[in-house]
Amino acid sequence: MKDYYAARAAEYDQVYLKPERQADLRAVEQWLPTVFAGKTVLEVACGTGYWTQFIAPVSAGLVGVDASAETLQIARSRLSGLAVTLVAGDAYELPIGERRFQSAFAGFWWSHVPKSQQRRFLDGLHAALQPGATVVLLDNRYVEGSNIPLSESDAEGNTYQRRTLADGSVHRVLKNFPSRRELLAIAPGATVREWPYYWALTYQLPFSP
Template identity: 35%
Template sequence: MPDHDMEKYYRARAPEYEQIYYRDVPERRRELTDEASRLEELVTGRSVLELACGTGYWTQIVSRSAASITASDLSVEMLAEAEKKAYGIPVDFVPADMFEHNFGQQKFDVVALGFWFSHQPRQKFDRLFEVLKTPLKKGGLIWMIDNNPPAEGPTIETAGLDEFGNNYKRRFLDSGEQYTILKNYFSKTELEAALSPFLAVKSLIHNKYYWSVVLKTLGN
């Protein structure tokens, strides 16, 4: 089931979403560029399913070297932005709720998820990881990137914690419209502890602005 506040927020934010990638902070830009290189290498010649693909920022990077890409998002507004981009190979865009949609018999070498883990309720990580593992080929990999807490600028207001330890934040659109959404942050140790019951960590990079992981299924 979609989280309706989160769904509404991202639908409304679609046209301005990519501002997050173009903030004029050199170290931030460098971390993103370095991750783009790692992702491009990881997916070379591989079939990729990207879930919650948003405006296609990472899809475009994947398209430089992957053999095929299916990119899916719940929001048609996000997908409309994604479809404006040029890609290295054709992208199969699928409007779908990742928690409901069945990608059928098709299995992928890599499942990619950008900036979505931090929005997942801690008490439902098991459901998220089942969704990421189901479309993977045997031996396939999961790639994720997400935020570390803001390192500069005014402290962003925290709207509190729930009984599961999930953090909530206020977010504002350019129009001033306000939303309260779940946004969790993890130290390196917390991240390893959160992931390890479900998946084996192949690599984990925890930088100033972002973290990224490559995961494989346990026992593979």
């Protein structure tokens, strides 16, 4: 995953140019900032900072974490002038020290978390947040003709795509497309928003554990 996205960094933002997704992108770009306005935000797997550019200006401070130096370099230039701290690190071992955030966002990350690692990821994420914090996971719905077809699955139910980069290299990438029911099971009281090409799961942490 990390190596694939490092190799893909320069061409990553092309995914945001797909013509059929433009209306959905505009809708999500308008909605997301309303969730994070006035809150401190921990953004996991921030990549090239595409979503960061909409969230950071309304937030009360944003820390973005990503494993790839290559994507972070693009994010740094895109976000220059915004009050954003970008940190290289692992989503499963978040490098945030003692800081606790009022909200968290992960765009197009959940689909890459192996099923066996989902609880570990969530426990680490929740430990980085304040009681009552808001969490948003945003990701793809599978749409024939727009998404790369799934090529295989493994014993724990993860699905995979074969993706080709501009240099011709082919990568086997774990990409899950959870059902609405699976999403709602992630956290009590969670709500799912759906657009034709995307879903967003939103929930609040309890105030007392």
